[in-house]
Amino acid sequence: MTSTVTRNAGSTVKYAVITAVLAGLSFLCFREMSDRSGLLWLLCLVGGLGFAVFAFGSILVARDLAGTATCPRCQATLAEIELNHTEDPAFCDKCQAAYLVDKRVLTVLADDYVHPKPGFPVPVTSEAIRWPEGCCVCARPATRGIEAKADDGQTGTNVAVAAAGLALGSIAVRTGGGTSYTLRIPHCAEHDDGAKLEIKIGNEPPLQIRFRSYAYQRRFLQLNPKPATARPS
Template structure:
């Protein structure tokens, strides 16, 4: 299959394209690498129950890290990182964020954390599991825009 999943603009269904063949993904699809994005839009994270890959009971949190190499990191990003319960370490070379993401004993590669310095929100988690990503988005909705 192709690289990362894409989403229909109208219905938000996930799909992959490989050699001009479009495949709509089933609800329980698990990608080989973390490809289903979920923005971190709040100062607190609600994790869905279970492992972020297979939904079996989570027995541990696996660290996911992202480093913002810019020394002039937006103060709101640093504050959000600390409030998320992650470890935000500011050094002369930028800021590193760490989240502990729920995994079972069999999985350790179900998600990764990314920083997009010019985007709001700048923190994003990518999951391998389409179902887990959707549950995460339900528990962590985007805040309503102020009128």
């Protein structure tokens, strides 16, 4: 199932306005430098460079993330998506169908799709991980566990569940100047690159596993569902 990705005029105008405002602020900062000295001159320089960097970033977003398309599965409108190409699968907000974009064509992925690199995320939300049967790439019998490692690198960061998987003896947690997590993920003898462990600061929870196999990701989520979000009283 496919659909065409077109440029969203509203998003393009929005980012164009943001870019113009940031560029204007950058120009004002640089202009003020001629009348300033010492610390004020330095602040104007830093401000001008900072606004210029953000303006350039806004241009890149307008170029790449101003696309819109209709989800081929549920017909929902997908806004501010990649126009030309996605490196990793993205998901429809309504039906959660996974898709890729290439040359302005959005394609919903088949249930048995395997990405060239780990791209299907699952959160680590429990102290006990339940693994689906079989290799995390091809689902054939798993014969070994391949180590995946992620480093926090920031002392004091609240990173997911520190003891995730310890009940299975499958994760090592090392602290001191940051936290390192090492997880053994089931693979068959033919595959050794089916998943990776990573920390995404800003996500909740930040610790997650990415799989190459779309089918394995869905099976993992069935065995390790996300906890329900508590409603405010």
